[in-house]
Amino acid sequence: MSRVRVHNFSVSLDGYGTGEGQSMEAPFGHAGERLHSWFFETRTFHQMQGRPGGGTGADDALASAWGPGIGAEIMGRNKFGPQRGPWQDEEWKGWWGPDPVFRTPVFVLTHHPRPSVEMAGGTTFHFVDATPQEVLRMAREAAGDRDVRIGGGPSTIRQFLAADLIDHLHVVLVPIVLGRGERLWDGLEELEARFPSVESVTTPSGVTHLTFARP
């Protein structure tokens, strides 16, 4: 069976995966770029933006694993954009421009479904009101024999972890105290016991990559 993977998900020391006050100008709220500056320096991120350069060290080696073998992504609506409640603006097609980095079907969890949006480069956004199990079934069907990535934000990953649906969890611990926002770890007592492999490694950027995995 295909695996369910999380990659490059940054959290603060106090466990926040995003800050407070998301808006068009601040996708991560008051966290700004502090949770992701390690990622912005990587070649993987530069390539996502069609730019040359970027670091090719350990951060990049770990970051680059996000793409290979993935056939679909599931994301929460708050990752897709800052709108809440019924869609006021269906012209909004995500933060990622006309040619999004995903290049697979992307299932956006929302209580307000809308028609699918086909983008350039292979990305199609589907908007579904479903449980983690239901949307995972759809994503697996779309992914064929490839894996499914759970893209975030924190509450989406937390729901999938709570339902024990994740096989590979790559979390990046950033040594900052955010103070407020949305927490990843709540309600997940003894999460580590479900994963036979737990690895930690600090890279020169100062972040610590944690990988929880099962076969």
Place this chain on the structure above:
Amino acid sequence: MSRVRVHNFSVSLDGYGTGEGQSMEAPFGHAGERLHSWFFETRTFHQMQGRPGGGTGADDALASAWGPGIGAEIMGRNKFGPQRGPWQDEEWKGWWGPDPVFRTPVFVLTHHPRPSVEMAGGTTFHFVDATPQEVLRMAREAAGDRDVRIGGGPSTIRQFLAADLIDHLHVVLVPIVLGRGERLWDGLEELEARFPSVESVTTPSGVTHLTFARP
């Protein structure tokens, strides 16, 4: 001026420095030994117990820094023991036996002062009802030109951090999700901004040592 230091303070991924339900049998509550197993393997801990052996790798190198240059410790009452409220048992002299590892004056913060207790080996427990600033003044006077260690638990360290009294903070991140207990990081937004030096290093035991320091 002497420095104020924290050493070997373990926290879980969700930021708990101790578990729920402390008792005589369970000094760290439901956390058991999970937060400290990395430490129990070190030669530093073996020596504290008068036992031979113990690891001499990076965990031990970092752990061993707790003692040198320290002239006094400040601890919270919950580190001293499981009793709450007025003392029912003044015979209780801490978890550390007749010859405690501290070998300096130790100031125990409590709303219920009691007479000082002089132990073998240089440790004297003083029981004081004081603010962080007040007890630090006492501890500095007792320490002479040596440093003062803040020994924990989480709420004591958090109070000293909130008052910006700590110069060296060594926290050990253990890759477990405790789920409940007492949190370290609450109310400390942007703590990292106060420390010009923030270092992280993962050791082969799988824990990550974080050091926040200022001159």
